[in-house]
Structures are given as structure tokens and as C-alpha cells.
Amino acid sequence: MSIQLSEQEQIRRASLTKLRELGIEPYPAAKFPVNTLTKDIKDNFEEGKEVILAGRIMSRRIMGKASFAELKDSSGRIQIYINRDEICPDEDKTLYNEVFKKLLDIGDFIGVKGVLFTTQVGEQSVKIKEISVLSKALKPLPIVKTDDEGKVHDAFSDPELRYRQRYVDLVVNDHVKDIFIKRTKLFNAMRQFFNDKGYLEVETPILQAIPGGAAAKPFITHHNALDIPLYMRIANELYLKRLIVGGFDGVYEFSKNFRNEGMDRTHNPEFTAMEIYVSYKDYHWMMEFTENLLEFCATQVNGTTKAKFGNHEIDFKAPYKRVTMRQAIIDHTGFDIDGKSEEELRKACLDMGIEVDDSMGKGKLIDELFGEKCEGNYIQPTFIIDYPKEMSPLCKQHRDNPELTERFELMICGKEVANAYSELNDPIDQRERFEEQLKLSEKGDDEAMFIDNDFIRALEYGMPPTSGLGIGMDRLIMFLTNNQSIQEVLFFPQMKPEKKAVELSENARKIFISFSGKKQYSIEMVKNSLEISNKAIDKANKELTSKKIVRFNKEELVYEFI
């Protein structure tokens, strides 16, 4: 809560005024004729070439009548050289002595015209002929320095500040931008892969009357005109399937989903999934499709199929191993779930020290077993296939085993990255599955799925055999950029609101500063100790009252701090 501006902010505001007094507009309206990016300069360095570029001053080294500074634009940084007599050829040296040396600061945007040259120590630089102010920064940037060995000093590293003020993070921490460029590359790569195959990118509702397609707690909102509750989508699956019913062969959507659940290193309340549905395919086809997709994406993003994640090196090169869930459990526990009853499974879980409760059915027990004992062991991309039916209410029954479904999940470093089915298109089976979900929710499972009757009606008109795939985009980009936290791959991760800084007028602030140490103050006290007019005192007191900083005590005729 900064009631007052810091010293540095005050100085910058004073510089702003002085610039205007010198006839220099610190926020000019006209376009600036940039013709080069710093990256182009470095890639095609040509001694003596004239360039016009613009960017932010990131550091300054002033040496009397000549200075060096670092200019940063969208493509990188370059050193500029400013010589007093080059930019001020006439008698008047104000532009250098006052404007550049005194009134400009780190963080300001400037535009420059100059010629390329190499310094005595071999640094490619721009010798400035003309300089213009493009935008004055009123807050000082954190100063991050890098030495000869590339070691970073005083990094801007406080996660709270970095996430709340991502704009600052992006300015001073160059590597942060790369993560987000890769993120966009990933989306573009997927779009290209799908579009090349003729699949159609679509948009489906984010506000849904029935939040379907996944088991999760939704955010709820209200539509005033219709006077009904609406939910932010937790998934878009059921809408994409309606489009398959409608006759599209392949549809996909990058879907911002919203789940009203806990937040941690791998969960943000809003996150992005990609879902794709292709008709006349099954989950075997989809596995091949998925491994080819990921191999393509990894190559597009990183230029290689290999990616480092923590201590692991992952290889996205297809094909990936396929392991049935039954086999996975046998491999890691020695226990065979095949043909076991609910009681036998519960006992097995208990024997292995896994917490279970009565609301858990067979499927949930198997899922726990897998989650506890197996999941973490799959480092390289691995398809886990054939999940129990109870856990997968939208998935087609396995062609060989009625207790299983035709489902796979892709595990990487023990985390689920993708989930896919041979989609359930039997409307009668689908209704029964939904009803089983209803029973589960009555049994205490608070995130079993709702019944979506319109979706069943759509299936009753007939949906071709279809396979669908969902990919957690945030998770995937974490793997491709070696980030352990989802916050690092979202521009603006969710945060609790900052405490509001109390902004006060000058007089209100004076009163606050003078008397906030006491519990209360009277108008007389203000009159006696501060030189403020009666009218101004009244105004300031009203302000403090309306901001609920003080309240007026009618009995004692004093203002009390709340």
C-alpha cells in the first residue's frame, strides 16, 4: 500500500514535466518509421549501414560526452552508442546533456536513427545520429544484469511479482518470452497437422446449461434475460460429438475449460484442452494419429523430438509403447485385476496400503490402484489402454471384454497428457451409463456426470463410429519447455486479488499520516496542527469516511479510525 510515490517515481514525473518544458512530447502521437529489428541487424550486419529502430532503454553507461546504452525491441537487444557531438552538431547540447543524460531513464521507449559500426572490443553497435522520445516510463524497471560468463545477477525472480506483473517479467526476463512463443508454435503446429488432413476447426459454447463431457465441479453463473443458471464449460466433448452427428468427418477445437477446483503446480482454474473427433476411426487409429501428431509438434516447437523435463529426457519420436491397464498393474504390483470382484479389489488395495472407501466401485478401485502404484513409472510417452467401464461413461465398450472400454491415456513423466476413446455411439448404452453415474453421485461421488438428454437425443439420430482425443495443452507445453509449473506457461495465471492500495487525496493523506497513530481525532485537532482550510478539512473527512478509513462518532464529535 503505497500512499506516496517512491523517490524514483517522483523524479521520473519531474523529468516528464521538464521534457514538455523543452518542447518534447513524451507520448507523441505520430508513427515512428522503424525499418529494422535488432535481430535483423545482428543477422545481416553491414558496417556503415543506416538504420531506424525503436525500443526500450535497458541499461546505460554514461562516460561524459559519450555513452553506451542497450536498446531492446521485440526481437532482441542491441548496443547503441551516443556521442554528444553526433546528436548535437550545433552549439546547443541540450539534447545530449539534458534530455539523454538526465531526463531519459531505463525503461523509456526511444526511436533512433544511426549507422552500424563495431566497437573497439568488437561489439556490433549502432552509432546514433538522431534520437526521439517515444514513451516515458514512470516506474523503474527491475535491473537485471548479465556478466561476461552469462551469469545473471539480481534476477527478477519473486514469483508473486512475476505473475502479477507479467508485463514486467516479459520485459526484463528475456527467456520468458520464448516459452510463450513456443506455446503459440505448438498451437500452430497442431492446427497445421489437422488442417492438412482436412479436419475443421470449430467453436462450441463456453456457457452451457448442462456442464458435460467430464467429471468436475463447474463455475456457475446466471443469465439475467433467460433467468436460468449457466455453467462455464468443463469440457466441450459433447458438443463436438453433436457436430459429428451433424455430418462433419473431423472437427477439433482448442477449448478454454473452467473447473472450480483446487489450484497447484499443475492446475489452474481455467486451462486449455484440444479435442478432436474423427468419424469412422477407432482408438487404435487414434493412437497412431496421436504419436505422429506429437512427434510433429515437438519437432515444430523445439526442432527435435527430444525434450528435457527436470532430470528426464523425453523422446516424442513415434511409435509409443502400448500397455494395457491390467498389464501395468501386474507389472508394478504383481496383482491381476482380471475377473476380480469388487470385494477382492478392495482387499487388494487395502493390502497395498491404498486408502479406499465404500463409495468406490470396481472401476474407481482399479483407477486408485493404477494411480498409486503404476502411473508414476511411465516416463517416456506411453499409451495406457483398456480402462474399466465404470470410469469411462462416454467410451465404447471394449470389443473383446464387456468390463473394459476402448480408451487410452498418454502418460509422460507419470502425468496424463492425452485421453482418447472409441466414442460410445450406442444411445441406449449411453443412457444406462449416465444412469450409473447418477447412482454414483447418490452414493457420494460429487463429481459424477449430469445426464444430458439432448446429447442422447443426438445419438439416437445416429452417430457414426468415431474416435476422439483430448490433449491438455498446458501440460504438453510444460513438457516441451521444461517447466514444472503451469503458471510458467500461462501469461496470466490465476492469483488472489492484491490488497487494494488506499489512494488518498493530499489533505486526506495528511490527516491520515498525522493521526492514524491515534485511535481518533477531532476537527479541532486537525485545525490546530495542519494548515488546511475548514472546507478542505470537511472534504478530506468525507473522503476518509466514504473510503471506510474513519467513522464519525456523533456522541463525542470525533473521527475514529476503523
Add this chain to the structure above:
RNA sequence: GACUUGGUAGCUCAGCUGGUAGAGCAUUUCACUUUUAAUGAAGGGGUCCUGGGUUCGAAUCCCAGCCAGGUCACCA
């Protein structure tokens, strides 16, 4: 939700068993026409997260709260 670590100058951080608040960078003034973590000299800058308590005295100890990170639990 539980446990745990942290919150001190614009930024990064020190601050011992309680005794007038510290450094580096940034900033201000001065010097310096090829520096690059520029350099040299001098100065300014603080609601020590907030509120209580203990104490002659609290950045420091205790309690409560706020915010953030980590671990765990929950969780498509």
C-alpha cells in the same frame, strides 16, 4: 484443506541470543568521448506485510490474519 518456508529501499538480498535499519544494483550530484555487471567520489531513499501481545525497548520473541512459493491431500 493440512503441513512448511518466506514477505526488510524501485529490484535482489543480509540483519546473531531483543538495544537508533544494512549491502549491491537502481536513483541524485560531480568527473569521465569506444564502454559492456563501465569506472571513481559524494548524497538521498524504509508503514521492516497487517493487527494484537510480551517487554523499559520488537524487523527480531508469541498469537491471529493477509499474500506468495513448496510438499501432501483433493482433482479430468
